[in-house]
Amino acid sequence: MRTVILARRRLRRHRISWNCCKKIFLAVFFFSLCLAAEAQARWIRVGLVTAPSALISGRGLSGKDGGGRCFSLPASFSAHARGSNVVIQGKSYVSPVIVSSPHQIRCGKVSYEGELVLRARGSQITVINRLDVEKYLRGVLGYEINPQWGMEVLKAQAVISRTYALAQMGRHEASGYDVCTTDHCQVYRGTNVLHASTDRAIAQTRGQVLTYKGGLAHTFFCSDSGGATADVSDVWGKSVPYLIVRKEPFPSESPKARWEASLSAGEIQNALAKKGKSVGTLSQIAIERRDAAGRAATLRFTGSAGSSVLSSAAFRTLIGAKKVRSTFFEFSSEGPRMTDVPDPAQRREAPHAARKIAFDTTPLTAAEDAQLKALIEQKKFNVDERLDMILYPERRRNYLYKALGVEAPETEREREPLEQPAEPAKRIPNPSRTEVFANLTGGSVTLYGRGWGHGVGLSQWGAKSMADRGWSAERILEFYYPGTVIQKR
Structure with missing residues (x-):
């Protein structure tokens, strides 16, 4: 009997030990999973606001200060700074204070995933949203691109936005966070702009980034390139092998495709003075150099005190990017009004001016080239047609035929000079030098342009046109x- 009792005790002890082992094993296993998840997560700190106070609200809020003290928080409270401390409802906490919740947290009128970090500095408090990059992208894509567009263009945007975010980590380190919420980094609106379609695009490209020679690529993007991207060296001065001029294969149907801006001589003079480029009383502007796509690259300003050269990108910044929407423009003090140009939404597979022309791509003879130049100087073509000829030189013959009212020859033999235009041909300067200028005799100049944005990298409207025609995100x-x-990281 005693032997049986001892055996039972041993068995009981063994069971207890085995149960303990199982608990320890499960604890270690789940802890490892948590560590793995933490290792895979890429946290990003987004600076939301810096102000004398911040209004925070949400359900189940709790806090932890810089000294390790944990405490509960009310459903709504105002936080402000007092030196290096954060003050909440009269109580002072060591900065930074981390506000957590199993639910979304609201700062002002916008809700966010992740946690909010409150940092005090002097009389200002900075609110930072700390969250996983994949969740951060949900608040970017819903604003930066139309969620109603095709999945392939949304996936392309997800990849470049993720790449851009990771490449910008620490950009605002001096302020205590990585990126801001404006277009200085990427526009971020938290959970206020979530959409099922952009969420799918993020999920289907999870972890995918664009790389060049092993490093994160510079994935700049703009709304509408106007038909061709810009070389980054013409915009920001530094060459990047993959950020070059690329003529898009399809026209976009962007409502921003055409624009015009009227600038006074005084407005331009003041802008030049701010840049230290004063030329006195401005009398003339010239496009001194164009890029490979025909986009204005360098401008020369001439006035009573001399002349000065400025990149068109710098000029656009000085005047204002909302007024000069792109650097893809012509100008004329007596130019055609954009109301004379058909609605760009009516275009489909080619710009409106050339859509009904069967293109003859045979190069022009010297005589025909002179004729076309004379017609251009006589303003026989509107700004859209001139830009189209710059973008697609092979279409110049068709515009010549159209202007002279003759039909294209059926053969590709050497052509005789066509009937001379009414006015004698005038010499046009070398296109690589000054080719268009405007005299400000009337005190103002009007810019007629296409596209919206700096033009570097992906054009969202151009990418939409590609996706609508079956192109994949990768292509x-x-x-x-x-x-x-494309790599996964």
């Missing part, structure tokens, strides 16, 4: 960033 990215590779 779209290869077009706009040639030589880059």
Whole structure:
């Protein structure tokens, strides 16, 4: 009997030990999973606001201060700074204070995933949203691109926005966070702009970034390139092998495709003076150099005190990007009004001026070239047609035929000079030098342009046109960033 009792006790002890082992094993296993998840997560700190106070609200809020003290928080409270401390409802906490909740947290009128970090500095408090990059992208894509567009263009945007975010980590380190909520980094609106379609695009590309020679690529993007992207060296002065001029294969149907801006001589003079480029009383502006796509690259300003050269990108910044929407423009003090140009939404597979022309791509003879130049100087073509000829030189013959009212020859033999235009041909300067100028005799100049944005990298409206025609996200990215590779990180 005693032997049986001892055996039972041993068995009981064994069971207890085994149960303990199982608990320890499960604890270690789940802890490892948590560590793995933490290792895979890429946290980003987004600076939301810096102000004398901040209004925070949400359900189940709790706080932890810089000294490790944990405490509960009311459903709504105002926080402000007092030196290096954060003050909440009269109580002072060591900065930074981390506000957590199993639910979304609201700062002002916007809700956020993740946690909010309150940092005090002097009389200002900075609110930072700390969250996983994949969740951060949900608050970016819903604002930066139309969620109603095709999935392939949304996926392309997810990849470049993720790449851009990771490449910008620490950009605002001096302020205690990585990126801001404006277009200085990427526009971020938290959970206020969530959409099922952009969420799917983020999920389907999870972890995917664009790289070049092993490093994160510079994935700049704009709303509408106007038909061709810009070389980054013409915009920001530094060459990047994959951020070059790329003529888009399809026209976009962007409502921003055409624009015009009237600038006074005084407005331009003041802008130049701010840049230290004063030329006195402005009398003339010239496009001194164009890029490979025909976009204005360098401008020369001439006035009573001399002349000065400025990049068109710098000029656009000085005047204002909302007024001069792109650097893809012509100008004339007596130019055609944009009301004379058909609605760009009516275009489909080609710009409106050339849509009904069967293109003859045979190069012009010297005589025909002179004729076309004379017609251009006589303003026989509107700004849209002139820009189209710059973008697609092979279409110049068709515009010549159209202007002279003759039909294209059926053969490709050497052509005789066509009937001379009414006015004698005038010499046009070398296109690589000054080719268009405007005299400000009337005190103002009007810019007629296409596209919206700096033009570098992916054009969202151009990418939409590609996706609508069956292009995959991978093919779209290869077009706009040639030589880059999609990798998962």
